[in-house]
Amino acid sequence: MAQVTAPAVVDCEGRSTREINVDIKRLIEEGAREIVVENPAARHSLAVALKAEVKLEFRGPVGWYAAGMNHGPHVVVHGNCGWGLAECQMSGRVEVHGYAGSGTAASIRGGLVFVEGDTGARAGISMKGGTLVVAGSVGYMSGFMMQRGTIIVCGDAADGLGDSMYEGTIFVGGSIASQGADAEIKEVTDRDRGYLAETLAQLGIDAGSIDFTKIESGRRLWNFSTKEPELWKSAL
């Protein structure tokens, strides 16, 4: 019979960000594979730069730049997140059971970031891979300059969606206030529908009940053209 090990516990009460992060790294080095973090109280920069197959569960909101630069961890947050959630994540998974601030999943290169609520502005800005799933709505200029990867938004998208994106794909289930420069609506293929069903099913979302719109780069900003001065003027 396999031995059941209780998760290690880190209590943030009365402690600095540095002390908490040092504690988390020490527990991982000692072999902990499940860590529960109590009372994070929206402190900034928690659980960053971790390279391990470890599950971290935050029982409460976290602040800015949580779970940034990680390679491998599975981070669960029961509460809100501030700006820059999972910034530059290389691989792993972040689940937020709350709202997330601006710059969610900025520049991630791999893994999954899931937000159960809404996000602020610039969700998935400059993504270079990986997947961002938002069950709610995303703010202004989400997907700005994304270069690879996928953003799935089950709710609405605010103005400037996908502005100046190079590559990658954005799916939006609700309304799109406006598309950004060179962001074009493309046909949703059967392959896309299969991908959406599979990706969302693991998060408990029925993709079949949502009519997704697909956004990709029109690729007209890839190379400067004197024949399209208006397009370049409209790009930031």
Next chain:
Amino acid sequence: MCGIVGLFQKQGESSRLGEVLVGMCQELYRRGPDSVGYALYGAPPDGAFIVRVDLDRHDWGPAGEAVVAAAEELTTVKESQRMGRNVRLLVTSDAEGKLADWIEGRVPGARVFSVGRSMEILKDLGSAEEMDSLYEIHRFRGSHGIGHTRMATESRVDIAHSHPFWARPFPDIAVVHNGQITNYHKLRRFLEMKGHRFSTENDSEVIAVYIADRLETGESLEDALRASVSDLDGTFAYLISTAQGVGLARDQFATKPLLYAEDDEMVVLASEEVAIRRVFPSPDLIPRELQAKEVRWWLR
């Protein structure tokens, strides 16, 4: 940077108003270590105006007496109290908006931070806790208030250029702002041509005067807030407070953070959730980030 905070009690008074604002400003100290300030709204004294005067000189005692003497030339001083370099007066009238200029003209180094029926502005250099030890802000109870912790970017570090800014001479209107108003000079000239006067070179002051100017014409706070999102250029998240309540707006690029959390009794506002959690740790209170161009307001 800069940190902005606010608390609005939907009914009655909050016995924690001062304590909550000080706690949140202290938590956001790293966003603005230069100065801190508050606009606090309490129970209006019967028919009286509250005047807050800063004394930018060393002889606080005689200067304080000179302020009282100057005020008595235009109005009746019912009560006066000096705390450090600050004088608080209760007067029977604001002399049709002329009292602040009158005091400043009569007493060199005196700067009138506010004249209001329920609002009083306090501000000083340093941290929230340092200022609280001098002025005991944490003891203040009232209906609502806003606060600011400043990192100076657009004008010099001194008390006069600290937030909140009173929309002189309009009683009870003040603003705290995080950001930069890039069409400040144009807007200021426009408002000066309409007869408004500015006390500082700080770009944030223009927001207070801009909103007060619109409210004076009978426009609602909601309409004034919505108009500001188009008319103000630059990056901003600001809170405006009046005798009736609090409004807020965020710029079209959503560049400056601002959250609100609301329940049946109150609304709490802050640049970062960590400030809200310091004073309201309950998970039942869930903050939301304002979206680009979003405005909100709460009045009583």
